Amino acid sequence: MAYSTQPIKLIHLIFGSSAFALLLLLTLGTVLVLWLNADIKATLSSSDWSIIRFTVSQAIVSATISVLIAIPTARALFFRNFKGRKFILTIMGAPFILPTIVAILGIIAVWGRSGYISEFISNFNINPLNIYGFTGVVLAHVFFNIPLATRFIVQGWAAIPIEHFRLSAQLGINTSGISQHIERPMLKSVIPGIFLIIFLLCISSFAVALALGGGPKATTIELAIYQSLRFDFNFAKAAQLGIIQFSLCAILGIMTVLFSKPVQFSSGLDIKIERWDRTHFRYLLFDIFILTFVCLFLFLPLLSIFIRGIIPIFSLPNTVWIAAFNSILVAIVSSIISIGMAISMSGLIVRVSHKFPITSQTIEIVSFLTLAASPFIIGTGLFILIFPYISPFTIALPITALVNAAMALPFALRMILPAMARAEKNYGKLADSLGMTKFSRFRIAIWPRLRRPVGFSAGLAAALSMGDLGVITLFAPVDVATLPLIMYRLMSSYQISAASGVALLLVSLSILLFWVFDRGGQLEHNIR
Amino acid sequence: MSITLDNIKLSHGAFNLTANLKIESAKKIAIIGPSGGGKSTLLSTISGFKSPDQGKVFINGNDVTLTSPSERPVALLFQDHNLFPHLSVKKNVSLGINTSLNLTETELDIVNKALSRVGLKNYDNKMPFELSGGEQQRVALARCLLRKKPVLCLDEPFAALGPAMKKEMLSLVKEIVESTNATLLMVTHQPEDALHISDETILVSGGIANIPENTSELFSDPPPELIKYLGA
Numbered sequence: 095m096a097y098s099t100q101p102i103k104l105i106h107l108i109f110g111s112s113a114f115a116l117l118l119l120l121t122l123g124t125v126l127v128l129w130l131n132a133d134i135k136a137t138l139s140s141s142d143w144s145i146i147r148f149t150v151s152q153a154i155v156s157a158t159i160s161v162l163i164a165i166p167t168a169r170a171l172f173f174r175n176f177k178g179r180k181f182i183l184t185i186m187g188a189p190f191i192l193p194t195i196v197a198i199l200g201i202i203a204v205w206g207r208s209g210y211i212s213e214f215i216s217n218f219n220i221n222p223l224n225i226y227g228f229t230g231v232v233l234a235h236v237f238f239n240i241p242l243a244t245r246f247i248v249q250g251w252a253a254i255p256i257e258h259f260r261l262s263a264q265l266g267i268n269t270s271g272i273s274q275h276i277e278r279p280m281l282k283s284v285i286p287g288i289f290l291i292i293f294l295l296c297i298s299s300f301a302v303a304l305a306l307g308g309g310p311k312a313t314t315i316e317l318a319i320y321q322s323l324r325f326d327f328n329f330a331k332a333a334q335l336g337i338i339q340f341s342l343c344a345i346l347g348i349m350t351v352l353f354s355k356p357v358q359f360s361s362g363l364d365i366k367i368e369r370w371d372r373t374h375f376r377y378l379l380f381d382i383f384i385l386t387f388v389c390l391f392l393f394l395p396l397l398s399i400f401i402r403g404i405i406p407i408f409s410l411p412n413t414v415w416i417a418a419f420n421s422i423l424v425a426i427v428s429s430i431i432s433i434g435m436a437i438s439m440s441g442l443i444v445r446v447s448h449k450f451p452i453t454s455q456t457i458e459i460v461s462f463l464t465l466a467a468s469p470f471i472i473g474t475g476l477f478i479l480i481f482p483y484i485s486p487f488t489i490a491l492p493i494t495a496l497v498n499a500a501m502a503l504p505f506a507l508r509m510i511l512p513a514m515a516r517a518e519k520n521y522g523k524l525a526d527s528l529g530m531t532k533f534s535r536f537r538i539a540i541w542p543r544l545r546r547p548v549g550f551s552a553g554l555a556a557a558l559s560m561g562d563l564g565v566i567t568l569f570a571p572v573d574v575a576t577l578p579l580i581m582y583r584l585m586s587s588y589q590i591s592a593a594s595g596v597a598l599l600l601v602s603l604s605i606l607l608f609w610v611f612d613r614g615g616q617l618e619h620n621i622r
Numbered sequence: 623m624s625i626t627l628d629n630i631k632l633s634h635g636a637f638n639l640t641a642n643l644k645i646e647s648a649k650k651i652a653i654i655g656p657s658g659g660g661k662s663t664l665l666s667t668i669s670g671f672k673s674p675d676q677g678k679v680f681i682n683g684n685d686v687t688l689t690s691p692s693e694r695p696v697a698l699l700f701q702d703h704n705l706f707p708h709l710s711v712k713k714n715v716s717l718g719i720n721t722s723l724n725l726t727e728t729e730l731d732i733v734n735k736a737l738s739r740v741g742l743k744n745y746d747n748k749m750p751f752e753l754s755g756g757e758q759q760r761v762a763l764a765r766c767l768l769r770k771k772p773v774l775c776l777d778e779p780f781a782a783l784g785p786a787m788k789k790e791m792l793s794l795v796k797e798i799v800e801s802t803n804a805t806l807l808m809v810t811h812q813p814e815d816a817l818h819i820s821d822e823t824i825l826v827s828g829g830i831a832n833i834p835e836n837t838s839e840l841f842s843d844p845p846p847e848l849i850k851y852l853g854a
Binding site for chain 2: 255256257258260261263264265266267268271275276279
C-alpha cells in the first residue's frame, strides 16, 4: 500500500493514542468502575429477574415484529415503481436524526389514551387504548426499527444480480419458486444480522423505557439503573445491574459481528428491477396494502408533531430557550470532540496499517466497544466514578457532550477513515514529492478529501447528541436541562401542548444543525 | 426457427434502437458493434425482457411481442450469474426441466447426460463456487440444452474466459446448435469469434440493427461503421 510508506510522526502518535486512550477510558474504564463497585456476590432478587425478563422479552418481540413487517415492505418498495418511492426510501434512512422523545410524543398522539385512534374508536363505545407498559414499549421500538430493517432488506434485494430475476423469468419459475430460490436465501443471510442489531438497540433504548415503561411490570435494566442512581443512591445495585446490561450487550454485540454480513450502503437503490411473475392483481393489492399501512404507521406520528406543535412553538417559556441553547452547545461540542477523535485515530491507523484489513477491524472493535458499553452504561460508570469527588450535577452538560461524542465515534470513523486512507494513497506521495510538510500537507493534500465525510459525520454526531435523552437524565439537576429533557419533564407533568411545541423546535433544530454541518462540508470544493 | 423484427423501435432515455430484419431458421448469427450501441437490447427484445415501443417480434411466424420470457422459444445465456449460488450443479441444471426440483429417475438421467455432454460428468454434486468461470458457463449451457429451446441467445457469455477456453466453448456451442438445428444469436466484441462460429453477422451501431450479412464477406469488405469500430 502506498500510504504504508508514511512515517509515524510524534504528532500522530500523541493525538491518535490520546483519542484511543480516551475511548478505552470511557468504555472499558467505566465498565471496570462498575465491576469494582458492584455487589457481585449478591444474588438477584425476583424483581431483578423480572426486570431482566422484561428487557429481553420486549426486545425479542419488538425485533420479531419489526422484521416480519419489514420483509413484505422491502419487497414492495424494491419491486414497485411509483411516485414517492424515492421519498419513502430517503425517509427510511432518516430516523437516525429524529430525536427519540419526539417520536414517542408523536406515537402517543396517535396511539395514546386521548390519541387519534382512541378518539376514533370511542365512537363505537370501545375503551381507549393503553399505550404504557409492554405494548407501548414494543410499539415504539417497532416504529423505530421498521425503517432500519426495511433498508437492510432492500439492500439485500439490491445485491442480487439482475440475471437471477431474468433467469427465473426464462425458466418460468413462479412466485413461490422465486421466493424459494431467490428471496429465502437472501433473507437467510441478512435477517440474523438485522434481528440481532434491532435486539441490541431495543435492549439499550433508555428513552423509550423511561417515557412508556416503568412500574413493576415494565422496567428495563437501564431504567432500573436510573432509579437506583437517582432515587435510591444505591450505587452497588446500579453497578450490578450495569454489569448485567453490559454482559447482555457484549454477548449480542459479539453475535452481531459474527452473524451479520457487511452490507454495502453505497449503491443500488435507484435501479429498478422488473419482475415478470408478480403481475397478478392480488400481489399488487397486497403491496399497496402493506405500503399504505407502513407509511401511515410511520408518517402519522411525525405529522402529528407538526400539527400539534406549530401553535405552541410561538409561546414557549424562557426556560425552553435556555435549554435550546444548552442543547445546541452540547451538540456542537460533542460533534467537535467526536470528529477530532475520529481524525486523530484515522491518522494513526492509516500509518500503522501496512495491510488494509486492519482499518476495518479497528472500526469493528470500536463499534463493538461503544455498542457493548452503551452511552448509558458509560454514564453510570462516570457517575459512580466522580461522585466521591465532585457533584455529578455540576458537570451534567460537559459529561453529556463527551459521552455523546463517544456514541457517534463509530459512525464518524466509518466515514472518515476510508476517506483518509484513500487521500493518503492517492495524494500522499505527491504531497511528499512536492515537499509539503506538517500542517500545510494536511491542509492542502488531505483535508479537501475529508471535508465531505467530516461534514456529514459532524452533522450526524450533532443531531444524535441533540436528540439524546440518556446520560443527561442521570446527571442533570432540576434547574438544568436540554431540549429532550425539558420535553420529557413537560410530558410527565401532562403539559402536552407545550411539549409538542418543544418537540417541533427540537426536531427543527436537529435537522438544521445536521444540514448546516453537512452543507459546510460541501461548500467551495468541487472534487469528485 | 426464423425470427422477424418488424419495424421495431425502442427508446430508453437518450438511447434508441431501430430494427427491421429477418433471421432465417437454423442460422448462426453474430451480433457485433460498439458498446452501448444496442446489442444487448436487441437480445433482450427477442427474449422478451424488453418490450418495444413500436413494431412486432415474430418467431416462427407467430407474434410473440406480448409473450412473457418463459413462454418464448428462446434460451438466453448471460455473461455472469447464470447459476444460483446456493444450488448444486445438478439442481441448477434440473431447473431446466422442473422449477420445483422434484425430478424423477428418468429426468435425473437426462440431467446427467446433459452434464456429460458439456464435459462435466460427475460434477453434479459440486457447488457453483467450486467451479471455474468456464465450468460455470458449461453448467448453464447444459441447462440450455435440456430446455430444448429452438433459439439460443448468448450475451457475451465467454467474454471473461481465456482465449483457449473460449475457443473450446465456442466449438461446443457450435456442435450443440448444429446437432439440434437451433437458431443461434451471439453478442461478441471479437471479429475472430464471429468468424469462428457464425454464418451471418448483424452490425449494431448508432441505434440501428442492420440486416444480417454473410460474416466472411462482411469482414473482408467492411462498411465504414465497422471499420471505425474495428479500428483497422
